[in-house]
Amino acid sequence: MTVAAMSIACSGPAPAPDTEQSPASSSDGAFGPAAAGRKYLVERVDEAAIVQLYADGFAALPVKERILTWHLYQAAIAGRDIFYDQRYAHNLDMRDVVEALISHPAGEAPVRAEIERYTKLFWANSGPYNNLTARKFVLTCTPEQFASAVHAAAEKGATFPLRPGETIDQMLTRLKPMFFDASFDPSVTTKTPASGRDILASSANNLYSGVTAKELEGFDEKYPLNSRVVKVDGRIVEEVYRVGGRYDPQIRDIITHLEAAIPYAPDPTAQALRALIGWYRTGEERDRRAYDIAWVADTSSSIDTINGFTEVYLDARGMKGAWEALVYYVNRTKTAAIQKLASEAQWFEDHMPWDRQYCKENVQGVTANIIDVVIETGDAGPITPIGINLPNEQEVREKYGSKSVSIANVNEAYDRSMDAGYRSEFSWSPEETARAKQWQGAAHELATDLHEVIGHASGRLNHNLLGCTPQTHLKEQYSALEEARADLVALYFLPDPKIVEMGLIRPEDHREVALAEYENYARTALVQLRRMREGTTIEEDHMRNRQMIVNWLIANTKAIERRVRDGKAYNVVVDAGAFREGVGRLLAEVQRIKSNGDYAAAKALFERHGIHFDPKLRDEIVARVEKLNLPSYTAFIQPRLEPVRAADGAVRDVTISYPQDLTAQMLEYSKATRATREEFRRSAAGPVQGR
Numbered sequence: 001m002t003v004a005a006m007s008i009a010c011s012g013p014a015p016a017p018d019t020e021q022s023p024a025s026s027s028d029g030a031f032g033p034a035a036a037g038r039k040y041l042v043e044r045v046d047e048a049a050i051v052q053l054y055a056d057g058f059a060a061l062p063v064k065e066r067i068l069t070w071h072l073y074q075a076a077i078a079g080r081d082i083f084y085d086q087r088y089a090h091n092l093d094m095r096d097v098v099e100a101l102i103s104h105p106a107g108e109a110p111v112r113a114e115i116e117r118y119t120k121l122f123w124a125n126s127g128p129y130n131n132l133t134a135r136k137f138v139l140t141c142t143p144e145q146f147a148s149a150v151h152a153a154a155e156k157g158a159t160f161p162l163r164p165g166e167t168i169d170q171m172l173t174r175l176k177p178m179f180f181d182a183s184f185d186p187s188v189t190t191k192t193p194a195s196g197r198d199i200l201a202s203s204a205n206n207l208y209s210g211v212t213a214k215e216l217e218g219f220d221e222k223y224p225l226n227s228r229v230v231k232v233d234g235r236i237v238e239e240v241y242r243v244g245g246r247y248d249p250q251i252r253d254i255i256t257h258l259e260a261a262i263p264y265a266p267d268p269t270a271q272a273l274r275a276l277i278g279w280y281r282t283g284e285e286r287d288r289r290a291y292d293i294a295w296v297a298d299t300s301s302s303i304d305t306i307n308g309f310t311e312v313y314l315d316a317r318g319m320k321g322a323w324e325a326l327v328y329y330v331n332r333t334k335t336a337a338i339q340k341l342a343s344e345a346q347w348f349e350d351h352m353p354w355d356r357q358y359c360k361e362n363v364q365g366v367t368a369n370i371i372d373v374v375i376e377t378g379d380a381g382p383i384t385p386i387g388i389n390l391p392n393e394q395e396v397r398e399k400y401g402s403k404s405v406s407i408a409n410v411n412e413a414y415d416r417s418m419d420a421g422y423r424s425e426f427s428w429s430p431e432e433t434a435r436a437k438q439w440q441g442a443a444h445e446l447a448t449d450l451h452e453v454i455g456h457a458s459g460r461l462n463h464n465l466l467g468c469t470p471q472t473h474l475k476e477q478y479s480a481l482e483e484a485r486a487d488l489v490a491l492y493f494l495p496d497p498k499i500v501e502m503g504l505i506r507p508e509d510h511r512e513v514a515l516a517e518y519e520n521y522a523r524t525a526l527v528q529l530r531r532m533r534e535g536t537t538i539e540e541d542h543m544r545n546r547q548m549i550v551n552w553l554i555a556n557t558k559a560i561e562r563r564v565r566d567g568k569a570y571n572v573v574v575d576a577g578a579f580r581e582g583v584g585r586l587l588a589e590v591q592r593i594k595s596n597g598d599y600a601a602a603k604a605l606f607e608r609h610g611i612h613f614d615p616k617l618r619d620e621i622v623a624r625v626e627k628l629n630l631p632s633y634t635a636f637i638q639p640r641l642e643p644v645r646a647a648d649g650a651v652r653d654v655t656i657s658y659p660q661d662l663t664a665q666m667l668e669y670s671k672a673t674r675a676t677r678e679e680f681r682r683s684a685a686g687p688v689q690g691r
């Protein structure tokens with residue numbers, strides 16, 4: 001499972017990106033020099049922000065771990081084309097065409113600019129389908145203009161993915177509907193097609209070919225996660241992703257790099273890598289399971305990778321794994337901070353502002369590793385999750401556990417690339433804007449840790465409820481109430497002297513950090529209304545929780561004032577002390593509701609403060625946000641690794657750099673896999689002609 005950038009603190013996808021809520025980060029930035037002044041937002045292409053990702057801890061890793069990372073990094077690039085092919089049968093040909101044009105620019109400037117715009121979006125989304133809407137986007141120049149650019153590039157030496165005997169013009173005719181017709185293969189994944197239509201026939205991805213979901217009902221699928229299901233001569237066949245099967249050239253290349261990594265890996269990692277190679281060789285379910293178990297068992301290593309057919313979001317049936325790779329190291333500083341919180345969980349429990357009878361006696365904090373990614377490819381990049389929890393198989397999770405990671409450097413880059421106008425538009429004063437700029441990242445990171453590590457782990461249920469979960473009693477109110485409880489715990493303890501005592505914030509910064517988070521929290525309750533384009537009620541639980549807390553504070557304390565200036569509404573925090581006192585009172589009540597399963601009280605609380613909003617206020621917020629012209633998603637430029645070789649060619653060390661250039665990076669990746677791509681095309685397992 002992945003955690004999307006839009007969620008507030010814990011898992012569960014939210015409906016749309018929300019820059020104001022991206023769980024921001026960076027004690028590095030706020031407390032250290034690393035992030036100061038460097039470039040995060042590299043460019044804007046339509047609704048996409050192109051942002052550079054930094055991995056500051058890489059250089060401090062021992063050299064053996066840097067070399068291990070280098071081999072895993074190459075394995076991540078080696079499989080990238082697999083995901084392109086899974087996403088769309090024509091993807092690799094289309095990419096080779098536009099990349100040849102980018103590498104051999106020719107023709108009129110406006111046409112060149114349009115090809116560049118299209119290609120950057122193509123790279124960001126790994127093909128011609130928008131990652132948020134699943135809808136196709138197309139070139140806006142004419143097919144004739146495009147054809148003359150292709151011919152001009154060919155004259156300059158560009159090569160194109162021609163089929164045997166095919167001319168350039170025939171290739172252009174073949175690919176014309178893919179580049180220019182938005183109604184041809186209009187959607188990559190359609191889980192709820194128009195009535196009567198088949199989910200597979202309506203989905204343009206290449207996980208299936210020529211079969212419908214209905215035809216698969218009686219079919220005995222032996223490789224549900226790692227096969228492409230096709231119809232050959234009226235018969236349904238599974239093309240298995242493995243050595244000797246589909247994607248053989250890419251998979252063999254991945255294995256070469258994984259094998260090179262093993263001598264540099266500590267034992268548990270080496271075992272997991274061997275198990276992964278075993279699965280790539282056979283494709284068998286039992287070997288996939290053995291790999292999952294070996295990967296979960298490797299909990300102490302500093303370097304880790306995910307490489308394989310993993311998440312199933314691309315498949316309308318939710319069965320086929322999209323290929324992805326991530327290589328990452330544990331961020332020791334940040335992981336230590338949450339472990340410190342976890343080790344003090346009992347202190348927090350003993351100081352909760354709720355009735356003694358709801359306090360736990362042996363509370364354990366919930367922890368996960370905080371990591372920095374070095375590279376993310378396939379289904380995991382350039383658009384990346386902010387957190388991951390694997391493996392997906394429920395039985396392995398229950399028996400052997402799972403690993404959960406939160407990706408710190410992605411969070412940091414989201415926060416640092418945020419549009420400056422965004423904070424100021426909803427801040428009442430320049431001081432508030434400045435405070436948000438300086439402290440919001442660090443404040444929100446600490447609040448998120450408190451929410452996860454202390455918040456969700458805390459509190460005891462009433463004995464009368466034993467044998468029954470609070471969900472049973474609180475029904476549809478449960479999730480929003482539980483999220484509110486965890487948020488309130490974070491807001492309550494953030495200004496507590498204990499935080500300074502634990503060394504999590506410097507004493508001189510404490511007041512400003514806590515205030516920055518309170519102000520951010522109050523602002524977000526307004527800003528999130530922009531996502532509610534229709535109707536007058538809020539459905540999503542995290543959003544209900546925020547509305548409820550802020551509106552309750554406005555109604556019951558003197559902490560926040562709703563002010564209007566020049567026809568614009570603001571939530572202004574006027575008394576941080578009253579804010580905390582109110583949070584404590586509300587938290588005591590929320591805990592009472594949870595402990596006793598008081599459904600009526602939960603319902604009344606959310607009906608009154610969390611669910612309904614004024615559509616006029618929403619319209620105003622939407623208009624203000626639209627004027628700012630914010631990006632709706634972010635694609636990341638990955639760090640770049642480079643080996644330092646000895647005279648005999650052996651890798652002696654590895655350096656890291658930050659290209660700040662999406663084009664250069666994408667061309668470099670494609671060049672690295674040109675040989676396996678061509679072999680794949682020549683092999684029988686290559687793309688089936690036509691759809």
Ligand SMILES: [Zn+2]
Nearest residue numbers: 009010483486
């Ligand atoms: Zn939560």
